[in-house]
Amino acid sequence: xxxxxxQRERPLSGTAQRRRPGQPNAALEPDSAANGPSPQxxxxxxxxxxxxxxxxxxxxxQPQTRPTGVRRRxxxxxxxxxxxxxxTSPVPSSSVRSxxxxxxxxxxxxxxxxxxxxxxxRQLRRAGGALGIGGRARAGRSGADHPLTDRRTxxxxxxxxxxxxxxxxxIVPLLKQLSALQHEDDFVERAQQLASACFGFTLPLPIxxxxxxxxxxxxxxxxxxxxxxxxxxSASFFQDDPLGGKPGGAAAEAFDAFLLECGFHxxxxxxxxxxxxxxxIAYALRLPFSSVRRRPHAGGLFxxxxxxxxxxxxxxxxxxxxxxxxxxxxxxxxxxVLYHFSSLDPSHEGCAAHGxxxxxxxxxxxxxxxxFQTAVENSFCCGASVDLLLLGLDxxxxxxxxxxxxxxxxxxxxxxxxARDVHAATAQLPEAEGRRxxxxxxxxxAASTPDPGMVRLIARLLEHNLSQIDYVRAYHDxxxxxxxxxxxxxxxxxxxxxxxxxxxxxxxxxxxxxEGAPDLDVGIKIFSGxxxxxxxxxxxxxxxxxHGQVPGARERAVKHAQRVQAAIQGRYPELVQQGLLHTLLTxxxxxxxxPAEAVxxxxxxxxxxxx
Numbered sequence: 001x002x003x004x005x006x007q008r009e010r011p012l013s014g015t016a017q018r019r020r021p022g023q024p025n026a027a028l029e030p031d032s033a034a035n036g037p038s039p040q041x042x043x044x045x046x047x048x049x050x051x052x053x054x055x056x057x058x059x060x061x062q063p064q065t066r067p068t069g070v071r072r073r074x075x076x077x078x079x080x081x082x083x084x085x086x087x088t089s090p091v092p093s094s095s096v097r098s099x100x101x102x103x104x105x106x107x108x109x110x111x112x113x114x115x116x117x118x119x120x121x122r123q124l125r126r127a128g129g130a131l132g133i134g135g136r137a138r139a140g141r142s143g144a145d146h147p148l149t150d151r152r153t154x155x156x157x158x159x160x161x162x163x164x165x166x167x168x169x170x171i172v173p174l175l176k177q178l179s180a181l182q183h184e185d186d187f188v189e190r191a192q193q194l195a196s197a198c199f200g201f202t203l204p205l206p207i208x209x210x211x212x213x214x215x216x217x218x219x220x221x222x223x224x225x226x227x228x229x230x231x232x233x234s235a236s237f238f239q240d241d242p243l244g245g246k247p248g249g250a251a252a253e254a255f256d257a258f259l260l261e262c263g264f265h266x267x268x269x270x271x272x273x274x275x276x277x278x279x280x281i282a283y284a285l286r287l288p289f290s291s292v293r294r295r296p297h298a299g300g301l302f303x304x305x306x307x308x309x310x311x312x313x314x315x316x317x318x319x320x321x322x323x324x325x326x327x328x329x330x331x332x333x334x335x336x337v338l339y340h341f342s343s344l345d346p347s348h349e350g351c352a353a354h355g356x357x358x359x360x361x362x363x364x365x366x367x368x369x370x371x372f373q374t375a376v377e378n379s380f381c382c383g384a385s386v387d388l389l390l391l392g393l394d395x396x397x398x399x400x401x402x403x404x405x406x407x408x409x410x411x412x413x414x415x416x417x418x419a420r421d422v423h424a425a426t427a428q429l430p431e432a433e434g435r436r437x438x439x440x441x442x443x444x445x446a447a448s449t450p451d452p453g454m455v456r457l458i459a460r461l462l463e464h465n466l467s468q469i470d471y472v473r474a475y476h477d478x479x480x481x482x483x484x485x486x487x488x489x490x491x492x493x494x495x496x497x498x499x500x501x502x503x504x505x506x507x508x509x510x511x512x513x514x515e516g517a518p519d520l521d522v523g524i525k526i527f528s529g530x531x532x533x534x535x536x537x538x539x540x541x542x543x544x545x546x547h548g549q550v551p552g553a554r555e556r557a558v559k560h561a562q563r564v565q566a567a568i569q570g571r572y573p574e575l576v577q578q579g580l581l582h583t584l585l586t587x588x589x590x591x592x593x594x595p596a597e598a599v600x601x602x603x604x605x606x607x608x609x610x611x
Contacts, residue, residue, distance in 0.1 A: 149470040168488040182211040206605040223582035226539040235595040237498035245288030252288040263453035265331040268293040270302040271338040273507040275487035276395040282500035286464035296507035298519040299353030300337040337365035396479040406448025417445035419465040490523040495545040513567035548589035561585040
């Protein structure tokens with residue numbers, strides 16, 4: 001078949017200044033052709049860690065003013081016994097003599113001094129000597145929000161959270177009401193009226209009309225209602241943009257520009273698949289969802305090979321189209337792992353994939369990040385590498401901890417900066433001074449000399465997290481009441497850009513059930529306690545996004561979803577036979593800002609809703 005010509009003019013992006021070791025660029029070095037290659041031009045291009053070390057050395061050689069608040073070499077820390085009670089008045093940021101950095105045990109790191117904020121040292125400890133929420137003074141002016149907290153956004157996020165979750169939580173009470181009415185003469189009519197008023201949709205007639213013959217099939221009806229509510233949620237998300245983060249929106253454009261200014265052309269985040277982290281991007285970090293590539297995995301253990309392939313696509317687009325910036329621009333691909341822990345019940349409510357072992361969750365996340373970095377450096381030439389960032393999230397308070405990396409690529413697992421300490425250290429400061437203090441604290445917490453762009457980005461994430469800390473304090477009395485699992489359905493496959501609410505969905509990112517079996521098994525285990533123990537089925541929404549511009553992509557996505565459905569049924573046959581597992585198949589054109597499309601379901605009767 002003859003190739004169709006593309007009439008659009010799409011000039012290639014400029015290439016990097018030197019894409020092969022030892023080859024000078026004539027355009028940039030005009031004298032090289034006449035005089036021969038210089039020794040500098042023939043030197044191999046530094047790669048990976050070596051390149052980062054060179055940048056660090058160059059930065060250290062440049063004359064620069066020492067950042068405010070950075071501890072000077074040889075400066076002695078103030079002993080704890082000299083704590084001053086006069087700590088409430090704001091003071092210049094230079095009075096911060098060391099950073100409040102946590103060690104792995106939760107106490108003050110042995111290689112850092114206790115934080116001194118305004119002449120005031122905090123060393124609140126709970127049993128065992130660990131700093132924690134139990135012994136933490138409430139920061140702020142008489143319990144008021146932090147000066148940097150965005151109260152308007154907090155209120156909007158709270159409204160959206162309640163609206164969506166209440167739509168799912170109304171299902172069981174209504175089904176109980178229908179159970180008491182199922183033998184009434186006008187049951188079908190009354191049931192439809194109640195459903196329309198409560199949910200905004202009607203119930204499948206085949207189930208209602210059989211109620212007089214046998215008991216109402218509550219398991220199938222429950223799954224149907226969950227699936228219909230999910231479809232409503234997806235449609236509303238893409239049509240109304242409740243989080244204000246759609247592609248091309250003001251928030252997305254502003255953050256994308258800021259990210260480039262920090263020296264990163266893409267932010268790729270892998271949170272744990274636990275539903276208590278489903279809101280990490282839009283709520284805990286307050287980032288526009290369209291500006292972040294999110295791929296949840298159990299324990300944060302993402303697939304290295306798949307991530308390398310996504311890195312290749314990103315860099316190829318920079319080279320071919322100059323998007324999001326040209327290939328020769330000195331920016332990096334930033335890969336982030338977000339593990340989680342529980343400050344209230346660390347031994348039981350931490351990451352299930354790591355046995356609620358916080359240290360193991362952090363170390364495994366960092367190991368996977370380094371595997372990815374090594375894979376890129378070993379597979380591609382010319383200085384190819386990526387930057388790494390390890391974050392932790394307290395699922396009880398939504399406070400993040402940041403293992404601030406050094407410019408040489410080092411990350412210290414025994415040292416981190418806790419957003420609650422940042423909140424307390426800046427709660428009495430004006431906005432501008434508070435932001436300067438945050439930058440200072442980030443610099444002090446770094447594993448080695450930090451990259452200025454990384455410092456700016458982390459400071460922005462911490463500032464955003466201050467609003468989320470106050471959100472939890474204002475609406476959940478400081479910590480969530482559902483400190484365990486309370487997800488409404490399992491999401492498997494690739495996609496779910498519209499899910500950004502805590503404890504709404506357990507994610508099992510996968511291309512096939514075989515490769516995603518560990519993630520899915522964890523989800524089934526969770527829902528065995530949430531639903532199966534109460535006689536309710538496990539609702540699974542299978543989702544595969546596709547590129548609508550690619551011929552046949554939609555049909556392949558449908559077949560992909562059908563294969564996954566069959567594999568799920570084959571993996572959990574007992575649950576399927578008992579009606580305790582139902583699956584909804586959905587696809588979505590990711591090239592357009594449109595809702596998911598339902599294309600099949602294990603609920604077999606014919607209905608206008610497509611299930």
